[in-house]
Amino acid sequence: MLDSNTITTIKATIPVLESGGVAITEHFYRRLFSHNPELLNIFNSSHQHSGGQQVALFNAIAAYAKHIETPEALQSAVERIAHKHTSFNIQPAQYDIVGHHLLETLQELLGDAFTPEIRDAWTKAYQFLASIFIAKEGELYQTRASAQGGWKGTRTFIVQSKQKESELVTSFVVAPKDGDPVIDFQPGQYIGVKVKPTVDGYAQIRQYSLSAAPNGATYRISVKRESGEQPGLVSNYLHDHVQEGDALELMAPAGDFVLHEERSRPTVLISAGVGLTPMMSMLERLSAADDDAPIHYLHACENGAQHSFKHRLGDLLGMKKNLSAHVWYREPRSEDQLDHDYQAQGLMDIPSVAATLPLAQARFYLCGPTPFMAMAKKQLLSCGVDAERIHYEVFGPHSDL
Ligand code: FAD
16 A cells, blocks of 8 residues: 555645646657657557547546545456456566656656655555556466466467458458467457558557357457548458458457346347447357347447348347347438338437336446447436446547446
8 A cells, every 4th residue: 555645745746747638648658659669569559649548548647646545446447457458468567667757757847846755656656556457467367378268468360251241340250370279258358459560560459349259269350440531550451451361469358348147137238330349249148048038239320231240130139039129220221121120210319219128127238439328328327227237348548438
């Protein structure tokens, strides 16, 4: 635990840190990458451009500083971040590098105001926080390395099949090159994929949710092509350059957004766009279970051309009497069939189907763009669902809904 002097000093410096805001983290990243360019193999370079990473790091520091007396208040954030770190294969020595550049950044920006006493307090506080993450991540690495089919660091997988699921989404089924089994995962979890998509030689790591149920032998991911002004580095590389027979480096499954497998409790899965990937894994698992608790699936997408896994959903609906689905197309094409392909036009409107949902008992799982999830959560709360039964995953740096 931290001593009371350290806590008092840290609390007194929070306003300075907050007034420095994003400038502090921008300075920090510039410093970090100029001294330790090898870390460009880990940090997402696109997030550096968009500012997402800067905001994520600053939020983490500010949240930590505010809760310094009650670190247990940050427990779920620590759990989530530690899982994410393991998907990047973050190592203890990297905490020393980051800590060094953070302290030097504060020194450079705050000058004399960053007195030896304040520096000492921040050194202790950083080391304390780092030790919490290092311990948690060590535990996760150890558990995965020692489980049947588990591994530590990266493992080489071969693409067994590459299949288009819709206009924008393509699935990759991968099996380990060594031919050994793979560790089971909990539906909802993701893997870290490490590739070298550019000629500058730096690796890029991205997370992809596992989109099929665990089977002990292969994993499936389903990747949306990110186009736009600046095409997404890894998703386009996977779509355009990775073919059947090619190798990919994978980190073991991670993530705290997982299906709570509670017998006879109803489940409501809610997704938009490519946010359906963890839902497909959950849906497959729930559909295979010997349990007739109701399963409801609500999904929203642009139209039939962008509706991934439409046929698989149709098959599951035909097989499972306890499964029902409601799909919204924002702008259906003339060939999309109302009732058959989709049930409503426009944006998802949960209150319009609330009467069919087990609002008082079910767990609700959300995944999709953050504004979509914020809207869905708001609608669920307005229908009387308790916040504790709403779980969600953000496909990028975490933000609260
Ligand atoms: P990036 O290169 O990282 O770019 C991201 C965005 O920034 C793009 O929209 C790009 O246009 C924009 N951009 C890039 N460079 C610049 C620049 N210089 N200036 C301005 N804008 C720029 N994705 C899936 O498709 N399927 C999944 O199942 C899935 N699961 C995920 C699970 C988790 C837990 C997380 C965290 C993410 C998941 N993602 C998933 C998202 C995935 O990890 C990637 O973020 C996504 O594929 C985009 O990566 P990219 O390298 O193609 O794009």
